[in-house]
Amino acid sequence: MIGANDPHEGLLSRHEAVLPEWLALYYERPIELTHGEGRHVWDAEGNRYLDFFGGILTTMTAHALPEVTKAIAEQAARIVHSSTLYLNRPMIELAERVVALSGIPDARVFFTTSGTEANDTALLLATAHRRSNQVLAMRNSYHGRSFSTVGITGNSAWSPTSLSPLQTLYVHGGVRTRGPFAALPDQQFIEACVADLRDVLAQNRGGVAALIAEPVQGVGGFTSGPDGLFAAFREVLAAEGILWISDEVQTGWGRTGDHFWGWQAHDAAGPPDMLTFAKGIGNGMSIGGVVARAEVMNCLDVNSISTFGGSPVTMAAGLANLGYLLERDLQGNARRVGGLLIERLRAATAGLDLVREVRGRGLMIGVELVAPGTDEPCPPAASLALEAARRAGLLVGKGGGPGGSVLRIAPPLSLTVQEAEEGAALLAGALHEARAELA
Numbered sequence: 001m002i003g004a005n006d007p008h009e010g011l012l013s014r015h016e017a018v019l020p021e022w023l024a025l026y027y028e029r030p031i032e033l034t035h036g037e038g039r040h041v042w043d044a045e046g047n048r049y050l051d052f053f054g055g056i057l058t059t060m061t062a063h064a065l066p067e068v069t070k071a072i073a074e075q076a077a078r079i080v081h082s083s084t085l086y087l088n089r090p091m092i093e094l095a096e097r098v099v100a101l102s103g104i105p106d107a108r109v110f111f112t113t114s115g116t117e118a119n120d121t122a123l124l125l126a127t128a129h130r131r132s133n134q135v136l137a138m139r140n141s142y143h144g145r146s147f148s149t150v151g152i153t154g155n156s157a158w159s160p161t162s163l164s165p166l167q168t169l170y171v172h173g174g175v176r177t178r179g180p181f182a183a184l185p186d187q188q189f190i191e192a193c194v195a196d197l198r199d200v201l202a203q204n205r206g207g208v209a210a211l212i213a214e215p216v217q218g219v220g221g222f223t224s225g226p227d228g229l230f231a232a233f234r235e236v237l238a239a240e241g242i243l244w245i246s247d248e249v250q251t252g253w254g255r256t257g258d259h260f261w262g263w264q265a266h267d268a269a270g271p272p273d274m275l276t277f278a279k280g281i282g283n284g285m286s287i288g289g290v291v292a293r294a295e296v297m298n299c300l301d302v303n304s305i306s307t308f309g310g311s312p313v314t315m316a317a318g319l320a321n322l323g324y325l326l327e328r329d330l331q332g333n334a335r336r337v338g339g340l341l342i343e344r345l346r347a348a349t350a351g352l353d354l355v356r357e358v359r360g361r362g363l364m365i366g367v368e369l370v371a372p373g374t375d376e377p378c379p380p381a382a383s384l385a386l387e388a389a390r391r392a393g394l395l396v397g398k399g400g401g402p403g404g405s406v407l408r409i410a411p412p413l414s415l416t417v418q419e420a421e422e423g424a425a426l427l428a429g430a431l432h433e434a435r436a437e438l439a
């Protein structure tokens with residue numbers, strides 16, 4: 001057992017050289033976390049880090065938020081499990097709030113345990129409802145790691161197999177500053193993407209079940225098309241009865257600052273037919289789900305049980321977390337502090353030839369890196385910056401497209417101005433260090 005004698009003493013600190021090879025490791029030299037508080041986490045060696053990745057966009061409000069941990073403990077003392085066979089009070093209340101917040105008329109919600117499973121469910125519903133296995137996805141998209149969701153990713157870096165139960169057709173629009181339409185002004189960019197969509201549909205007449213799309217691509221490097229893109233897409237899709245699934249796994253719950261959901265940046269279109277969520281709602285507890293119009297959700301009759309979906313403990317966490325974030329207007333905080341953070345990062349990296357672009361919305365900020373003096377992605381620069389940030393006590397996310405050299409910044413939505421200033425300075429220092437190491 002890890003740290004059996006002292007929960008704050010970790011395996012890595014006791015056995016410096018021994019890495020737990022029985023785990024699939026993500027980092028070469030992993031960080032063993034022991035605890036967190038607010039926007040900070042500590043590792044087994046006693047190092048403190050400012051968490052600019054919010055877990056992995058999962059710690060939405062704050063680490064060890066007393067309101068959430070209390071709700072978890074109280075619920076665990078009553079009943080831990082129910083599955084979706086039975087109801088439980090926090091599940092009923094959370095469902096009611098999510099349905100009301102979704103903006104989807106006559107909506108139903110189905111709880112899962114991850115974003116992958118939520119998207120799988122949405123794809124299952126769409127293909128069953130439309131009696132077709134053809135789906136539209138965006139280039140550079142990411143929707144999860146199951147067979148069907150890796151099968152539709154628009155970037156083969158995230159897909160170990162090209163075999164898929166679905167036939168996927170890819171469209172442009174998720175990346176504004178690269179690709180064939182990058183030089184066009186916003187409106188013309190949208191028109192070019194719509195023309196591309198029409199062209200794809202013309203070649204596959206009649207059968208497409210749904211478009212699944214992230215309003216801001218997450219793993220793809222915190223990149224998006226212009227506001228209004230999905231309004232224009234929706235007009236084309238609706239004319240053929242094709243469903244629009246908005247994957248809000250990263251963009252939901254106010255993360256983008258201006259809007260509660262990512263799709264709302266395209267408001268003229270009205271709500272999507274389905275939205276999927278996960279990550280931040282449980283503040284780290286595993287909650288995912290799909291919201292869909294009743295007629296679509298009702299396709300699930302034959303397959304409507306999730307053993308761990310809607311579990312009372314996770315639902316209690318979600319409910320307390322959602323209540324906290326709405327009462328404290330953390331969406332507004334994400335807008336204000338996120339805006340400031342972007343400004344500070346742009347100022348601190350101006351003139352640094354490693355940084356192509358600092359972009360984002362709310363507390364979803366991407367720093368795209370390039371090989372100095374070129375416009376080419378530079379994954380080694382991202383790795384060097386990530387390590388330098390870690391040494392300085394700052395955790396950020398790495399990777400993603402385009403080309404795998406985007407640093408991703410997504411702190412808990414309660415980030416303070418002081419922490420934003422501190423993190424911007426640390427990251428700028430790390431980027432300068434990475435630049436020097438590359439030379």
Ligand code: PLP
Pocket residue numbers: 113114115116117119142143144145214218219247248249250278279288
């Ligand atoms: N959809 C999006 C947009 C994501 O970013 C992710 C994960 O990063 C997923 C789905 C899959 O979620 P999970 O890792 O919870 O299965």
